[in-house]
Amino acid sequence: MEQEIRLILEYNLQWFAKDGPGGEKTEPATEKKLREAREDGKVAKSKELTSAFDLIVLFLVLKIFISWVGGGFIEAYQYVYKTIPEFVTAMSAEASVHEVSVYLQSIFWMMLKLVAPFFAFGFVITIIISIIQVGWKVSAKPLKPKGDKFNPISGFKRIFSKDSVFELFKSILKIGVVIYVAYISIRDEADDIFILYDMPLNQALALCGDVIINAGLKISLVYLVVGLADFIYQKHRFNEEMKMTKQEVKDEYKNTEGNPEIKGRQRQRMREASRQRMMQDVPKADVVITNPTHLAVAIKYDAETAKAPIVLAKGEDFLAQKIREAAKEHNIEIVENKPLARMLYANVDIGAEIPPELYQAVAEILAMVYNMKNR
Helix, strand or coil: CCCCCCCCCCCCHHHHCCCCCCCCCCECCCHHHHHHHHHCCCCCCCHHHHHHHHHHHHHHHHHHCHHHHHHHHHHHHHHHHHHHHHHHHHHHCCCCHHHHHHHHHHHHHHHHHHHHHHHHHHHHHHHHHHHHHHCCCCCCHHHCCCHHHHCHHHHHHHHCCHHHHHHHHHHHHHHHHHHHHHHHHHHHCHHHHCCHHHCCHHHHHHHHHHHHHHHHHHHHHHHHHHHHHHHHHHHHHHHHHHCECHHHHHHHHHHHHCCHHHHHHHHHHHHHHHHHHHHHHHHHCCEEEECCCCEEEEEECCCCCCCCCEEEEEEECHHHHHHHHHHHHCCCEEEECHHHHHHHHHHCCCCCECCHHHHHHHHHHHHHHHHHCCC
16 A cells, blocks of 8 residues: 655745735835835925926016016126127237126126026925925935945836836826927917017017917916826825835834733733732731622721721732632631622722722721721
């Protein structure tokens, strides 16, 4: 008869889980993980939304300050045009570097004065939109160099990753939308654009400015819709990436709150120590009131140290039996009083004085015990 041979292989079911060890990521991220991600610079933020608001502010500021900007450019042009002969003469006469620098600096400050409002409003709106999206928290961790960023293999994977393909598709979509909106806006002004050569220079510049600003505002509004959609997607993507497995949640709880088994053992040891201290106080009691076998409460009264009798020990079932055994061992009277035993056990903590409503009942028992012991 052939002998049956069985081969037993050990295996881990977690190998077959969808996302590796720990199982599938189905649990929302904990506050601790979100806080750590925030410190690492990982947030749900849409660059498109910030860019959309920057564009809107840019064209609104341009629309408001168009006359001031136009006048400033004309003034700068006139200044440069008038001073060109002096500059050429100075250069031919081998003027000093300081004189040339002063001339170029004057032109630079004139241009900076014209673009300063755009930079100021753009900077402010960028900060505000960023705070609205992710709140305010400064972290230097994203600036720290990471080795994987210098790894060519990792860089190659990032280039051809799913996220890169999505960003490429999004960029193509944005370009298409911008071109279409710009075409529609300019087409509506085609009749006026075709007669620009018949207009005076100032009027032609004003018309070009209106066309550019109106087209820019329309493009910005469409871009804003794209930015809002991208922000919703980024929030969803971030929440999905931050999800945790059940095992990760358990491990985090163990690391932060402590291992439940260890905490349970600690609580058990604390209860045992408290029980031992309580049992050590039983010999000091004047009387033990019982139920008769289910409950036991040890009472002590010392008029010099307390205003009322104190509960030194109490317990039920097995612990009540231990209290009775200790009382017998030390010749402490045991009195059966079911209602009083239940009231004391349920309402008075160990080491606490009994309430006034129980004074009479406890006093009668203590008087009886004192009489029995000639006290």
